[in-house]
Amino acid sequence: MKNSSSVRPRSRTALALLASGVLATSGVGLFTGTAHAAETLGESAAQSGRYFGTAIEPGYFGEQPYVNTLNQEFNSVVAENNMKWETTEPAQGQFDFSGGDQVVAHAESQGMQVRGHTLVWHSQLAQWAQQLSGDALNQAMIDHINGVAGHYQGQIASWDVVNEAFDEDGTRRDDSHFQQQLGDGYIEEAFRTAREADPNAQLCYNDYNTDGINAKSNGVYDMVADFKARGVPIDCVGFQTHLSTSSDLSTYQENLQRFADLGVNVQITELDVGGSGTAQADVYRAVTQACLAVERCEGITVWGIPDTYSWRAEETPLLFDGNYQKKEAYYAVLEALNSAGTHQG
Ligand code: 9MR
Numbered sequence: 001m002k003n004s005s006s007v008r009p010r011s012r013t014a015l016a017l018l019a020s021g022v023l024a025t026s027g028v029g030l031f032t033g034t035a036h037a038a039e040t041l042g043e044s045a046a047q048s049g050r051y052f053g054t055a056i057e058p059g060y061f062g063e064q065p066y067v068n069t070l071n072q073e074f075n076s077v078v079a080e081n082n083m084k085w086e087t088t089e090p091a092q093g094q095f096d097f098s099g100g101d102q103v104v105a106h107a108e109s110q111g112m113q114v115r116g117h118t119l120v121w122h123s124q125l126a127q128w129a130q131q132l133s134g135d136a137l138n139q140a141m142i143d144h145i146n147g148v149a150g151h152y153q154g155q156i157a158s159w160d161v162v163n164e165a166f167d168e169d170g171t172r173r174d175d176s177h178f179q180q181q182l183g184d185g186y187i188e189e190a191f192r193t194a195r196e197a198d199p200n201a202q203l204c205y206n207d208y209n210t211d212g213i214n215a216k217s218n219g220v221y222d223m224v225a226d227f228k229a230r231g232v233p234i235d236c237v238g239f240q241t242h243l244s245t246s247s248d249l250s251t252y253q254e255n256l257q258r259f260a261d262l263g264v265n266v267q268i269t270e271l272d273v274g275g276s277g278t279a280q281a282d283v284y285r286a287v288t289q290a291c292l293a294v295e296r297c298e299g300i301t302v303w304g305i306p307d308t309y310s311w312r313a314e315e316t317p318l319l320f321d322g323n324y325q326k327k328e329a330y331y332a333v334l335e336a337l338n339s340a341g342t343h344q345g
Pocket of ligand 1: 081123124208240
């Protein structure tokens with residue numbers, strides 16, 4: 001296994017040990033034959049010290065195939081919606097952690113790590129916060145971060161502190177209430193606040209359409225470089241990676257690497273690929289291989305389990321079909337993860 005250059009507390013080694021320990025105690029077969037090929041996504045990712053996660057909705061916990069697939073295949077989770085502002089603080093100062101707590105409790109019972117999504121986002125923002133301006137909004141943002149990150153202190157591996165703050169042209173998006181009211185400075189204020197609220201969590205900036213070298217990822221890159229130069233606390237960048245079979249991945253790995261070279265970890269945070277069959281599997285494979293080729297790429301999270309529960313269900317973008325059958329894309333990812341494990345291990 002390669003050594004992680006991460007200085008954050010959740011090292012790849014620790015995760016690998018955790019994952020194998022969990023699998024050993026749950027009786028899941030670890031290896032087949034002499035090739036030591038792992039049989040699940042989480043276990044195969046753990047061979048190179050990485051995680052393989054999924055977005056989940058606790059509303060589906062009553063469905064046995066959902067929970068079985070979750071527990072068997074994944075060693076990291078993120079709440080698809082339950083930790084967003086409109087859910088966690090629906091009225092000012094009144095927090096509701098019921099859904100998020102279910103996600104964390106399930107993860108802890110299974111030895112999975114948890115990504116936190118998301119503290120500050122212009123979308124799915126509570127109505128009351130959209131009415132605030134200036135200092136009142138700034139204080140509400142600080143209180144929200146303290147309330148949510150404080151509640152989950154010590155339980156979150158990585159927080160998406162700020163989500164989707166950039167426009168396609170690489171400038172700050174001007175349809176954000178935070179941007180309109182507070183200007184560029186709200187992002188670093190959010191990161192500084194989050195560091196104090198949970199010093200053990202890695203703090204990520206997360207966005208979409210940054211899946212290559214382009215104007216938008218250049219804008220994010222410049223911000224991260226500036227934060228590193230000025231000592232603003234940032235540990236990781238999340239690349240959502242909502243793709244289709246026609247996505248251009250020619251600079252995907254190079255893009256991950258240039259962020260890693262700034263001294264942050266990189267994570268693939270919301271992977272899904274509209275399409276089917278081999279074309280879809282090829283995109284999943286390429287993304288997986290890119291992460292494996294970048295030492296600071298800590299893991300991959302897919303944005304849901306069966307196609308039918310996806311936010312883009314009609315595009316069948318996930319690794320399992322509506323009957324929880326493994327798709328061609330699933331096997332492409334598993335195979336890619338296993339080749340890295342045997343080569344690096
Ligand atoms: O998958 C989420 C869907 O259930 C919600 O209705 C939607 C609301 O905006 O958010 C979806 O998740 C988004 C994520 O939080 C941020 N990146 C884009 C995701 C897909 O829209």
